[in-house]
Amino acid sequence: MDQNAKKLAAAKAALELTELEGILGIGTGSTADYFIDLLGQYKHRIEGAVASSQASAQRLKANGIAVFELNGVGEISTYIDGADEATRDRHLIKGGGGALTREKIVAQASRRFICMVDDSKIVAKLGGFPLPVEVIPMARSFVAREMVKLGGQPELRHGYTTDNGNQIIDVIGLEIDEPTQLEGLINQIPGVVTNGLFARRRADILIVSGDRGVEQLV
Numbered sequence: 001m002d003q004n005a006k007k008l009a010a011a012k013a014a015l016e017l018t019e020l021e022g023i024l025g026i027g028t029g030s031t032a033d034y035f036i037d038l039l040g041q042y043k044h045r046i047e048g049a050v051a052s053s054q055a056s057a058q059r060l061k062a063n064g065i066a067v068f069e070l071n072g073v074g075e076i077s078t079y080i081d082g083a084d085e086a087t088r089d090r091h092l093i094k095g096g097g098g099a100l101t102r103e104k105i106v107a108q109a110s111r112r113f114i115c116m117v118d119d120s121k122i123v124a125k126l127g128g129f130p131l132p133v134e135v136i137p138m139a140r141s142f143v144a145r146e147m148v149k150l151g152g153q154p155e156l157r158h159g160y161t162t163d164n165g166n167q168i169i170d171v172i173g174l175e176i177d178e179p180t181q182l183e184g185l186i187n188q189i190p191g192v193v194t195n196g197l198f199a200r201r202r203a204d205i206l207i208v209s210g211d212r213g214v215e216q217l218v
Contacts, residue, residue, distance in 0.1 A: 001211050004030075006118035007082075010209035011035040013216070014080050014116040017205060020045040023073050025106040026060060027081020028053040028099040031116050035080055036060055050076060052106050053099040054163050070109060079110035083198070085129040086117050088217055090203040091179045095132030095196030098162050104194050108201050115203035119210035126179055130155070130170035132196040137167050139191020146189050147171045150182075166193055 001009075011034035018024065020042050026032060026049045036056065039046075040063030048066030050073060051057035057067045070076075081103060085093040092115060094100050107113050131152070135143045144154040152171035160168055176182055179199035186195045206217040 003118055003120065006209040007031040007116075008034050009214055010082075010116035010118060010207050011038055013207045013209065013214040014114050015039065017114055017207075017216075018078050018080060022077050023047050023068060024049045025076040025079030025110045026051050026056050027079065027103055027106075028056045029082045029097045031082035031118075032056060032080070033059060035116070036063055036065070040064060050106055050109075052081065052102040053097070055097075056099075070106065076106065076110040078112045078114060079107045080114045080116065081107070083115050083117050083121055083203075084196070085123050085126050086115065086121050086203070086206055086208075087123060087126060088206075090115070090206045090217060091126060092198035092203060093126050093129050093131060093196050094198055095134070095168070096129070098132070098157070098160060098168055100132050100196045101134050101162065101164055101166075101194050104198065104201065107198065112205070113201065113203045114205045114207065116207040117209070119208055122208055125176065126197070127174050127176040130172045131174055131176075132157075133169045133171060133186060134162055134164070134166050134193040134195070135169055136191050136193065140167055140169065143189055143191045144169055150186070151175055164193065
């Protein structure tokens with residue numbers, strides 16, 4: 001089974017676990033795109049969705065699904081998204097697509113977070129994938145120096161601006177032994193909007209799709 005087939009299988013499994021009612025939270029990325037296209041078949045059963053990026057909002061609308069702003073809704077029942085890396089205890093690195101801040105906000109605003117990945121994303125320890133850090137532009141160099149102090153090698157994501165008008169530093173080589181602690185430490189640096197560690201708000205259910213089928217980690 002190739003990677004795209006695994007992503008589709010993970011999206012189908014996530015859909016089966018999703019309560020199709022009210023307003024859903026929808027993430028960003030290739031696996032989330034598969035989920036959105038599948039969800040379009042059931043658009044009559046939900047009120048709509050809160051999207052974590054402009055790209056996802058456009059895809060939802062193309063599938064006939066109403067898109068709401070988070071400020072205009074109450075609690076979201078379920079947030080569905082992918083990840084760039086995941087451990088079997090459901091800690092994640094997200095933000096390869098640049099939507100980490102909005103993803104983290106919508107995940108936190110949801111009662112349940114379903115994450116769906118193919119088995120190539122499963123790691124014993126986070127950190128092989130560069131950790132995205134969204135920064136206010138004026139603080140970019142300062143935050144980069146702070147990342148060096150933490151043992152990382154920061155690289156500016158050139159030519160990229162987030163939906164929030166900020167920049168992203170991708171940090172290579174961090175030792176992520178305590179994801180929850182490091183997530184909080186980085187977020188306390190002035191100028192950091194947030195980072196791509198999802199440990200304090202980890203996935204409630206992690207769906208892993210591989211050659212042998214789909215596994216659920218809870």
